[in-house]
Amino acid sequence: MAKYDLTAAVAPYLDRHLVFPLLEFLQDKQLYPDDQILKAKIELLGKTNMVDYAMDIHKSLYHTEDVPQEMVDRRVEVVGRLKLLEESAAPLISFLQNPALVQELRTDKQYNLQMLHDRYQIGTEQIEALYEYAKFQFECGNYSGASDFLYQYRTLCTNSDHSFSALWGKLAAEVLMQNWDVAIEELTRLKDIIDSKNFASPLNQLQQRTWLMHWSLFIFFNHENGRNGIIDLFFSERYLNAIQTNAHHLLRYLATATVVNKRRRNMLKELIKVIQQEHYTYSDPITEFLECLYVNYDFEGAQEKLRECEEVIVNDFFLGKQAQENGFVTVPLRDEFLENARLFIFETYCRIHQCIDIGMLSEKLNMNYDDAERWIVNLIRTARLDAKIDTKMGTVVMGTQHPNVYEQIIDKTKQLAVRSYTLASNVAATAVAVDVPAIR
DSSP, rough: OGOOHHHHHHHGGGHHHHHHHHHHHHHTTTOOOOHHHHHHHHHHHTTOOEEEEEEEHHHHHHHHHHOOHHHHHHHHHHHHHHHHHHHHHHHHHHHTTTTHHHTTOOOHHHHHHHHHHHHOOOOHHHHHHHHHHHHHHHHTTOHHHHHHHHHHHHHHHHHHHHHEEEEEHHHHHHTTTOHHHHHHHHHHHHHHHHHOOSSSSHHHHHHHHHHHHHHHHHHHTTTTTTTHHHHHHHHHHHHHHHHHHGGGGGGHHHHHHHOOOOOGGHHHHHHHHHHHHHHOOOOHHHHHHHHHHHOOHHHHHHHHHHHHHHHHHTTOTTTTTOEEETTEEEHHHHHHHHHHHHHHHHHHHHHHSEEEEEEHHHHHTTOOOHHHHHHHHHHHHHTOOOOOETTTTTEEEEEEESOOOOHHHHHHHHHHHHHHHHHHHHHHHHHHHHHHHOOO
């Protein structure tokens, strides 16, 4: 299933620290050789301050207790730089760590700046030093400290570019700490700024939206309201344009969220339209399943793709999250996807056929006969479908109050002959009028 792995497509739009959880997941799933994953980790760590972690991975990869001298030198450099930044920001850090002093701050940023300058000799230099110190802490892997300092920096700074970058950093820190409620607030705040900020070019704004959508995947597939959130964000015009322009692979996550969200079934038609438009640019078993079912009415193809969908979900970092249930390890999103996908197959098939063989339907649902029969019975009860099961014949008989596809086609074409005759008559009349000489 490595051919369906999107890590290489997603990683360029993430902070390097956000890529580590993806590599850990791939290593656990063994989709790639272990040494390949370890080398990727070392390459990523080389651009961070997490030197001790890089040393540990190097030892594991090469089965040695020795590490390259450049790693040792890098560690000395990081420790020295950290001390210098801490000293530069020390006056402001000391102030912020004193609850009594922090109470003197107000919502008026200019007042705060003036107060800090007059009473504590803290100016712009110390505030910007806090920004650099927070960034350095983040690069060292101290996400909690970095989050606190970046928040405090944004309440005091006057540098709009640094404030914007600090918001990105805080979002990353909250995601890495899995503080999903706080993270979704930061995501919303960042989206509002991106949509209202005057960027140097539309391309820059497009890039910001693309990054935001990729970072949002961590939140939307973990937060309790994430399935609504991803549909609201990804289907909004500007962000859907960004997907179709810059990141077609995000259709996998939009499609999955739409399938498992029963309350947003109304978005399915729009999703199918987008999948058709981008078919030659991007496809995977999840998008192909929907295309087989709703575009081609290919039930055999949909059945085959559904098997592949299960594997894709289990081996996708964002979709394959595991949970413990009654002592067993499950993948909740996979189970929900399969349940809803089977419902889609059943509903679509019922629109076309009035009498359905349960044995044949069980094959299309990837279920055995008894399970399929129980599933259909429960579905008829819960969804209040106008259908009944003939146990002797082993069939499902659908009600007739809803016209099937063939009847709908007949109804829509009933007036076609009359309209064609009228149109032909009008064309003939126009041709005669053209041939008549003008009256002088």
